[in-house]
Amino acid sequence: MNLGSFYTPEFIVEIAYKMLEKVANLSEFTLLDSSCGYGDFFTKNLKYIGADIDEIALQKVSPKIRKFYTNSLLNLNRAKFDIKNNEKLIIIGNPPYNDKTSIIRNKIKQDLFEIDKELIYRDLGISFLRSYAVLEPEFVCVLHPLSYLIKQTNFKALAKFRANYRLIDDLIISSEIFTPNSSTFFPIIIALYEKNSLGMDFKFIKKYKFKTYEGTKFSLNDFDFxxxxxxxxxxxxxxxxxxxxxxxxxxxxxxxxxxxxxxxxxxxxxxxxxxxxxxxxxxxxxxxxxxxxxxxxxxxxxxxxxxxxxxxxxxxxxxxxxxxxxxxxxxxxxxxx
Structure with missing residues (x-):
């Protein structure tokens, strides 16, 4: 199994920040990327924390960034990243999904699958979304496959996350950006979630009007399947x-x-x-x-x-x-x- 290594292009990072800047004064928050890889999201003069299980990748991250060489899905809590309980937190990044991660060595692949029981799922991306709910940030702005939302089995697997967070902005891009030589491309969503006690149910997702990078919009309710x-x-x-x-x-x-x-x-x-x-x-x-x-x-x-x-x-x-x-x-x- 080749887990691969992907950079997040600068224009994608900028899209995520534009979403966040519409709803929050970022200088008031700590921004955590718990699967930061080479630190593609650390582009502004903000308070950042970066974590990754790939020690080699972390060495490439600016020394100005507070870094943790760790498995972010194991023994998870705020204290693990030295984040206070009352600290205003935003989670950003491009976490591993569909067996594709920033990890490049076999030992890391083995270590990664030590995961807290409540976070375990066959798709690492869903495990990471579950982990965000544990850390209780005010906002989450990350990339993940659109299938996590529009396929009911995946959506149900989000459990605590969907019960406490609501999608408030989005943009769909093509996986071609990361794997141009693939025979089939799939939709990836740049998703902005806000902490909300109302959460999301599947009726909310079916009504939601998704936006694409190409300028089109659609909702599941548009279709008869x-x-x-x-x-x-x-x-x-x-x-x-x-x-x-x-x-x-x-x-x-x-x-x-x-x-x-x-x-x-x-x-x-x-x-x-x-x-x-x-x-x-x-x-x-x-x-x-x-x-x-x-x-x-x-x-x-x-x-x-x-x-x-x-x-x-x-x-x-x-x-x-x-x-x-x-x-x-x-x-x-x-x-x-």
């Missing part, structure tokens, strides 16, 4: 007789990578029944056109205009592209892009 009509995951307990098998659905990016209909069942196959076959045929066709969609839709579920689809649904049973299907997707995508 295919999950309203079919299953995304294997359904082995369903005893009905299937007519076909289909690969597990995760999001649009996963659809681009994976097959659709499967000749044989496997642990990743969904049973398709006669009554919903047309919808799975729709997904098969959606895959053929998905490359036309912008990166910021990559973590969305497959979407549909169900009323228009039902009028021509029989056409989708033929898995070869037809002009009527091309026209449908051209109009569907034009509505959102």
């Amino acid at each position: 295919i999950t309203n009509y079919v299953k995304k995951y294997p359904n082995p307990r369903d005893t009905r007789k299937e007519v076909a098998f289909f690969h597990t659905l995760r999001d649009i990016n996963a659809l681009k990578r994976n097959q659709t209909f499967m000749s044989k069942p496997s642990s990743n196959s969904i049973k398709v029944f006669a009554e919903n076959l047309k919808y799975y045929c729709y997904i098969h066709h959606f895959k053929q056109f998905a490359s036309k969609l912008p990166y910021y839709f990559g973590n969305l579920d497959i979407f549909i205009d169900n009323a228009k689809f039902l009028k021509i649904s029989d056409e989708f049973l033929d898995l070869k592209p037809k002009p009527i299907i091309t026209n449908y997707f051209d109009k569907l995508f034009k509505e959102y892009v």
